[in-house]
Amino acid sequence: MLTKVFATIAVxxxxxxxxxxxxxxxxxxxxxxxANAGVGxxxxxxxxxxxxxxxxxxxxxxxxxxxADYRGYDTMFETVVIFAAGIAIFxxxxxxxxxxxxxxxxxPLDSSIxxxxxxxxxxxxxxxxxxxxxxxxLYVVAHGHHSPGGGFQGGVILGASFILVAMSEDLNAALRxxxxxxxxxxACVGILIYAGFGLMCQFLERNFLDxxxxxxxxxxxxxxxxxxxxxxxxxxxxxxxxxAIMFAIYANLSxxxxxxxxx
Amino acid sequence: xxxxxxIIILIFLVxxxxxxxxxxxxxxxxxxxxxxxxxxxxxxxxxGAVDVAFTEAAVGAGVSAVFxxxxxxxxxRRSSD
Amino acid sequence: MSEFIQTNxxxxxxxxxxxxxxxxxxxxxIAKNNLIKKLIGMSIFQTAIILFYVSLxxxxxxxxxxxxxxxxxxHETADAGHDDVHEKEHGxxxxxxxxxxxxGPNPDTIxxxxxxxxxxxxxxxxxxxxxxxxxxxxMIFKEFGTLxxxxxxxxxxxxxxxx
Numbered sequence: 001m002l003t004k005v006f007a008t009i010a011v012x013x014x015x016x017x018x019x020x021x022x023x024x025x026x027x028x029x030x031x032x033x034x035a036n037a038g039v040g041x042x043x044x045x046x047x048x049x050x051x052x053x054x055x056x057x058x059x060x061x062x063x064x065x066x067x068a069d070y071r072g073y074d075t076m077f078e079t080v081v082i083f084a085a086g087i088a089i090f091x092x093x094x095x096x097x098x099x100x101x102x103x104x105x106x107x108p109l110d111s112s113i114x115x116x117x118x119x120x121x122x123x124x125x126x127x128x129x130x131x132x133x134x135x136x137x138l139y140v141v142a143h144g145h146h147s148p149g150g151g152f153q154g155g156v157i158l159g160a161s162f163i164l165v166a167m168s169e170d171l172n173a174a175l176r177x178x179x180x181x182x183x184x185x186x187a188c189v190g191i192l193i194y195a196g197f198g199l200m201c202q203f204l205e206r207n208f209l210d211x212x213x214x215x216x217x218x219x220x221x222x223x224x225x226x227x228x229x230x231x232x233x234x235x236x237x238x239x240x241x242x243x244a245i246m247f248a249i250y251a252n253l254s255x256x257x258x259x260x261x262x263x
Numbered sequence: 264x265x266x267x268x269x270i271i272i273l274i275f276l277v278x279x280x281x282x283x284x285x286x287x288x289x290x291x292x293x294x295x296x297x298x299x300x301x302x303x304x305x306x307x308x309x310x311g312a313v314d315v316a317f318t319e320a321a322v323g324a325g326v327s328a329v330f331x332x333x334x335x336x337x338x339x340r341r342s343s344d
Numbered sequence: 345m346s347e348f349i350q351t352n353x354x355x356x357x358x359x360x361x362x363x364x365x366x367x368x369x370x371x372x373x374i375a376k377n378n379l380i381k382k383l384i385g386m387s388i389f390q391t392a393i394i395l396f397y398v399s400l401x402x403x404x405x406x407x408x409x410x411x412x413x414x415x416x417x418x419h420e421t422a423d424a425g426h427d428d429v430h431e432k433e434h435g436x437x438x439x440x441x442x443x444x445x446x447x448g449p450n451p452d453t454i455x456x457x458x459x460x461x462x463x464x465x466x467x468x469x470x471x472x473x474x475x476x477x478x479x480x481x482x483m484i485f486k487e488f489g490t491l492x493x494x495x496x497x498x499x500x501x502x503x504x505x506x507x
Contacts, residue, residue: 007375015367019360027355031403031452035459046401046458047451050409054449060411062457063314063464071461078465085472092479140317147410148313152468156321163329242468246326249475254333256482266354273361280365280388284372289380296384303391311408311455312398318464322471327387330471334478335380338485342378343492 057227059145067150068231072209075234076194079241083187086245090184093257119169126168133161141239145228151235155242162247171255174247180259183244190240197234265309272306289342293331300324358399365392379481379491383474390470394463401456409457411449 026033038044049066059065067075141154166174198209206213211230212223220226251259279302283295300323307316365388372385481491488496 004375007371010374011367011371014370015363018363018366022356022359022363025356025359028358028399029402029404030355031406033400035400036403036456037451046456049457050449050451050454054411061314062409062411062454063460066457066461067464075465078469081469082472085469085476088476089479092476092483148317148408150314152464153314153317153321156318156326156468160321160325160329163326167329245472249472249479250326250329250333253330253475253478253482254336256337256486266357269358273358277361277364277368280368283384284368284376284381284388289378292381292384296387299388299391303395306395307398310398310402311406312401312460312463313408313410315394315398315460315464315467318467322467323387323391327471327474330475330478331380331384334482337482338380338491342381344377344381 056224057231058224059228059231061145061147061150063148064144064150064231064235068234069209069211069227072198072211072234075238076191076198076209079191079194079238082245083191083241086187086248089249089252093252094259095257122168126164130161130164133164134158137161137239141235142232144235145231151238152242154235155239156246158239158243159246159250162243163250166250166254170261171251172260175251175259178247180248180251183248187241187244187248190237190242190244193237193240194234197230197237268309269306272302272309276302276306287342287344289335289340290332292342293328293335296331297324297328300327359396362392362396362399365389365395377493379484379493382493383477383481386477387470387474390466394466397459397463401459403452403455406453406455409455409460411454 026035031037034044036044036046038047049062049070053062053065054060057065057069059069137154137157139154140149140157141151144150144154162174162178165177197211197214200217201210201213202208204213204216211227213226214230215221215223215226218226218229220229255261276299279295279299283292283299286292286295300319304316304319304324307313307319369385369387369389369392373382373389376382376385484496485491488499490496
């Protein structure tokens with residue numbers, strides 16, 4: 001009870017101060033606020049992105065271009081954070097050997113698919129839906145330049161399709177298709193693809209992740225198209241890591257780290 | 264950006280947040296949190312942030328609700344408050 | 345009345361609601377007893393902050409940050425004379441690029457992409473750290489057999505912890 005009183009007091013004071021501070025903000029939707037238009041006569045960085053992105057990279061989706069090219073270093077280490085989270089869950093939950101036998105969750109009452117009417121409906125529906133979901137995920141990754149989407153979204157959808165396999169049948173069925181060894185390898189390969197693009201630029205005597213020089217390797221018309229294609233490459237790397245880690249998190253959480261007979 | 268649309272979604276957001284925190288059944292709580300995620304996704308699509316809305320639809324509403332359900336399945340479904 | 349709403353409520357209503365959402369999350373983090381509820385509160389707090397960042401990039405009457413497929417030239421003709429109120433600023437801002445072959449799209453007609461980029465990665469990183477938090481929650485459940493904070497604290501006080 002005392003906690004609730006204390007929490008209410010803290011929340012009211014903090015909220016009051018924040019509400020008071022709101023009155024000094026620029027109005028919602030103001031195109032000339034400092035965040036949108038910069039201070040004084042200087043052009044702000046976001047205006048530079050809007051006006052110059054297409055000229056620099058030939059990518060219509062500004063968000064993808066800024067994410068994978070201008071701020072590529074940031075995105076690379078965001079991907080590493082996701083990878084580290086997956087490894088942390090592996091370290092916290094995963095059990096093997098004798099301990100796994102003790103902790104193993106009891107198998108579902110009726111895990112056989114034949115003759116189980118609920119599983120027939122859910123299983124058949126998912127079998128039809130899952131390929132469509134995966135095709136859509138690949139489209140989102142590959143088409144991230146021209147429409148909303150990219151490595152993060154496509155990776156999450158692809159990971160969700162494997163989670164759907166695990167939920168509609170059981171975890172073992174999903175792990176037969178996407179085993180622990182596979183997903184850990186895939187997570188590492190994703191980051192290595194991303195870092196590989198950066199290192200390739202360094203070997204060609206440019207800065208890390210400065211894609212323009214890759215036109216020598218990719219045989220494109222100019223540095224713009226090289227940047228566009230390199231963005232697709234790093235997005236694929238991001239998609240690999242995110243797919244693998246999303247499924248890894250689900251598999252460990254749903255089976256308490258035993259990776260057998262989960263939800 | 265349409266102001267009436269904004270108001271409706273923002274009020275629904277506050278309602279969804281309060282309900283998902285006050286329901287005692289954790290499974291319903293996780294599902295209402297998924298609804299909260301979809302409402303936020305609508306708000307972002309309406310603000311012109313299509314990429315963020317797409318991410319939220321896939322991540323916030325889909326995968327994070329599934330993670331909550333997976334944890335609740337392995338722990339306890341009832342909550343004391 | 346409607347004038348009052350337009351000048352005093354409309355520009356700040358969104359920010360007020362973000363503060364309310366943030367405070368709901370903070371209250372849940374402090375006062376809720378169940379650890380899963382605390383995590384839901386933390387996610388609500390996080391989404392409120394992300395909402396705030398994205399709304400900094402909103403411009404009235406702007407479109408999504410994806411350019412026309414046929415390139416900026418097409419865009420420019422479509423937008424000519426679109427809003428004449430800010431004509432003067434445009435002329436000033438766009439001046440340095442006139443020397444180039446073509447002028448890029450008008451920045452005031454396209455939403456600010458920078459907050460979108462920053463928050464897009466924050467969402468995905470947020471869900472993977474949520475996974476770590478849930479994993480720690482499962483370990484706590486394995487150790488104490490409960491997720492209620494007061495019961496865990498009682499067990500710790502009674503010295504009922506192996507290790």
